Amino acid sequence: MSNATVIYNEHVGGPFFRMALRWKGRGFRPGQFVMVRVSGALDPLLRRPFGIYDVLGGRKGIEILYKVVGRGTGMLSELDPGDRVDVLGPLGNGFPMVRDPGSLVMVAGGIGVAPFFWLAKGMAGKGRRPVLLYGARTKEEVRLVRPFRAVGVRVRVTTEDGSVGSRGLVTDLLDRELVEGRTVYACGPLGMLMAVSEAARRRGVKCLVSLERAMACGIGVCLGCAVKTRPHPQEQKHYSMVCSDGPVFASEEIDWDSF
Ligand SMILES: Cc1cc2nc3c(=O)[nH]c(=O)nc-3n(C[C@H](O)[C@H](O)[C@H](O)COP(=O)(O)OP(=O)(O)OC[C@H]3O[C@@H](n4cnc5c(N)ncnc54)[C@H](O)[C@@H]3O)c2cc1C
Ligand code: FES
Structure with missing residues (x-):
């Protein structure tokens, strides 16, 4: 501290x-x-x-x-x-760097854009542009993506009522971007993460999610941020700590049915 x-x-x-x-x-x-x-x-x-x-x-x-x-x-x-x-x-562990910025599809909802800006900024001017698919509910949320545009990220916004960007859910935008060789990084509400993970799984695209849990210690001691992850072969149950094992997990590691 x-x-x-x-x-x-x-x-x-x-x-x-x-x-x-x-x-x-x-x-x-x-x-x-x-x-x-x-x-x-x-x-x-x-x-x-x-x-x-x-x-x-x-x-x-x-x-x-x-x-x-x-x-x-x-x-x-x-x-x-x-x-x-x-x-x-x-x-926490953070997102691995991708070799080709053009292969990265960032998916965020609301304040879930926060962990992506430094990553996106670091990729600016290094080849193809990464894309950010952003699901917003309010005009204030839409404002949060301006800095991403400013550093050259291709931003696509969707709002549920169609008042800004396209009308619908962020997962509606995702379908077109899920092509071979792409990697999805997602952060946002749990329902969105589940839908993104499922869409990526169906298309065989690698997907990493950044999870949020209420945290007390932040260093793997209090066990307060445990999430159920897929059991290892010799174990019945397996839990991981979002603070010290995550917050970034491969989506297939997470037992989504446990939420
Ligand atoms: C790894 C990680 C990274 C985060 N990064 C950001 C960030 O960059 N920007 C940001 O604004 N927030 C972020 N959060 C969420 C943030 O920590 C919470 O919003 C904050 O702790 C709420 O504190 P509070 O005292 O204001 O609210 P509280 O009074 O504790 O709670 C108010 C309401 O918020 C809910 N809440 C509290 N903590 C969380 C949480 N972690 N996730 C979802 N709902 C919660 C409670 O259930 C309650 O309904 C992150 C959380 C994690 C685990
Ligand atoms: S917050 Fe204490 S173990 Fe994760």
């Missing part, structure tokens, strides 16, 4: 904020996360996980993109430049 200082805490629109933290963390990989203790009090319940959205130039710190949903994120949104928070990380 180390001390970080808020550089800015910008309101992006609706419930979304982007916060930059000056922090001496090292060795980040795209798709990893940090645990942020949002209060000075020794209250472990106020340590919350957030994906690393971007890494600041000169590795001076990181940005997180977050949605206010409850007490911890509400407290985070009230912080000002110069305020201090404790940060633990980087944590």
Whole structure:
């Protein structure tokens, strides 16, 4: 756990904020996360996980993109430049880099875009463009994909009512992109992850999902973030910790029926 200082805490629109933290963390990989203790009090319940959205130039710190949903994120949104928070990380395994950016299909819903930006930015100008398929519910969510367009990602948006982009679910866009040689990385609501995994399985396309579970320790100790994964040959049941074995899993590893 180390001390970080808020550089800015910008309101992006609706419930979304982007916060930059000056922090001496090292060795980040795209798709990893940090645990942020949002209060000075020794209250472990106020340590919350957030994906690393971007890494600041000169590795001076990181940005997180977050949605206010409850007490911890509400407290985070009230912080000002110069305020201090404790940060633990980087944590988890992250997404492997793909050799050909054009083979990558990122699929996200809502705040699920957060762990993809640094990955996408790192691929900018390195050959074919990756694609981001984004399912949004509100105009504020649609705003979250602007930075992806700015770094050259081919973005396709879908909204359930058709008010922006095409009408329907993000999985409707996915079908056209599921061709041999592609790799799908997905993050978002559980229902979306299940549908994406199933679509990829049917088409024989490799799919990795970034899972979210409520977390207390973030380092594999409290067992609070266990998910049921496919049993190994000698075991009846097998559980994996989202914080230390994940948050990124091959979709076929997950026992989707257990949710
Ligand atoms: C590995 C990982 C990475 C994450 N990355 C981000 C990110 O980049 N940006 C972001 O905004 N959020 C992210 N989250 C979710 C974020 O951690 C929660 O939204 C946050 O902990 C809520 O804290 P709170 O005190 O504001 O809400 P609480 O008061 O604890 O809960 C409010 C509501 O949110 C629900 N909730 C709490 N935690 C989660 C969770 N992990 N997943 C789904 N619902 C939850 C509760 O069930 C409740 O309904 C991530 C979660 C994980 C596990
Ligand atoms: S959060 Fe404690 S084991 Fe994962």
